[in-house]
Amino acid sequence: MHLVVGSGPIGSSVARLLAERGETVRIVTRSGGGPEHPLIERVAADASDAHRLTELAAGAVVVYNCANPKYTEWATKWFPMNNAMIAAAESAGAVYAITGNLYGYGPQPGGLMTENTPPAATGRKGRIRSRMWQDALASGIRAVEARGSDYLGAGAAGIFSAVLLPAMAAGRTAWAPADVDVPHTFTYTGDMARALVELAADERAWGRAWHVPSPAAITIRELADRYAVMTGQPKIKIRRLPRFVMRTAGLAVPIARELAEMDYQFYAPFILDSSLTERTFGLTATPIEVALRETVADAEAIAARRM
Numbered sequence: 211m212h213l214v215v216g217s218g219p220i221g222s223s224v225a226r227l228l229a230e231r232g233e234t235v236r237i238v239t240r241s242g243g244g245p246e247h248p249l250i251e252r253v254a255a256d257a258s259d260a261h262r263l264t265e266l267a268a269g270a271v272v273v274y275n276c277a278n279p280k281y282t283e284w285a286t287k288w289f290p291m292n293n294a295m296i297a298a299a300e301s302a303g304a305v306y307a308i309t310g311n312l313y314g315y316g317p318q319p320g321g322l323m324t325e326n327t328p329p330a331a332t333g334r335k336g337r338i339r340s341r342m343w344q345d346a347l348a349s350g351i352r353a354v355e356a357r358g359s360d361y362l363g364a365g366a367a368g369i370f371s372a373v374l375l376p377a378m379a380a381g382r383t384a385w386a387p388a389d390v391d392v393p394h395t396f397t398y399t400g401d402m403a404r405a406l407v408e409l410a411a412d413e414r415a416w417g418r419a420w421h422v423p424s425p426a427a428i429t430i431r432e433l434a435d436r437y438a439v440m441t442g443q444p445k446i447k448i449r450r451l452p453r454f455v456m457r458t459a460g461l462a463v464p465i466a467r468e469l470a471e472m473d474y475q476f477y478a479p480f481i482l483d484s485s486l487t488e489r490t491f492g493l494t495a496t497p498i499e500v501a502l503r504e505t506v507a508d509a510e511a512i513a514a515r516r517m
Contacts, residue, residue, distance in 0.1 A: 211233075211236060211271065212225075212234070212235050212236070213236050213238065213272070213304070214238070214274045215263070215274060215275055215291075215295060216239060216257070216274075216277040217245070218365060220309050220402050220403055221276030221309075222237075222245045223400055223403035224407060225245055227403050227404065234251070235250045235251065236251045237253070238253050238255050239255075240255070240256060240257070241254060257291045257294060258294050260297045263294045264301045264302075267302040267304060269302065270299075270304045271304055272305045273299040273307070275306065276406075279291065282464045284334075284338050289341075292342045293345070296345065296351060300351050304352075305351075305352045305411075305416065306351050306354070307355075307356070307409065308343065308353065309355075309406060310339065310343065310358070310419060311339060311357060312482060313331060313335050313339045314329040314343065315328075315329060315330060318330070321393075321478055321479030322479075324486065325486045325487070335471060343419065347417070352413075353417065354409045355418075356402060356405040356406045356409055356422050357420065358405075358421070358422040359424060359480065360395075360397065361396070361399050362397070362505050363501050364507070366399055369387075369476070370396075370434075370502075373385070373386050375505075375506065378434070378443060378446055381444075383449055384434070384449070385450075386448055386450060386451060388476030389476065390429060392477075393428065394427055396433070397424040398495065398500065398501040400501075401422050401424065401493075405423065405493060412491065420490075421487050422487070423484045427480070427481045434448055436502070437506070453473060456469055456470040456473060457470045
């Protein structure tokens, strides 16, 4: 049995991938939601309740951390959840597989990050992610973290789905909170799910973090243009939102403040190198066109349900 905590785009993809391979899955969310499949059991529980999570993890071979607390609540939500999952994995003798990101590295020269890049985050969220990983290692359990960049794919919330797609649909100029002409790595949600499953099952991966195979870095302008060519739509105009705008808004709006803290990722090159993961485990990135089509199909399906 595999225990998956969280039913967002990554948790749901992990659960479906495992079920399609014939594995039994127990997916835990506060609401009891998640994908429907005969091999997937959906359970409502608080992921920060170590006692309850330990009960649910009994017999698990892997505990997957695919949780996604609100961006404004990381400081209060992440550590209790991470500690509960560590305790559950330890009790079950399971591998602890963490859905990671690149926050812990902080700004890097030239924006390049490899698996050997040392953590240098100075912001709150970067330090939180670094400590979560260090706490997992210090616990003595078998732990692995898969680190990806900003997501494309079904359920992915990011600059493409939140900024570019609405502008394309309305035929208007997109104002992006980013330098739209610097390279940026995007990670497909399906590739993150596959990496988590493969790394958790391979003892060579345990005890360190790995980068999820991702397509070559691309500028936001190129991303929008590629989608326009792919779908036969007119290319849209994209303009850079001045950096001070979100920082000023952050004085009054909590989510703007949280986003402004991480804006270095979008106003300078932000490049994930996953070559070590690819060489070691034979994993490869899905073409970016696949991720784009899936992102749009998902957005269209959501819009149709709201009509």
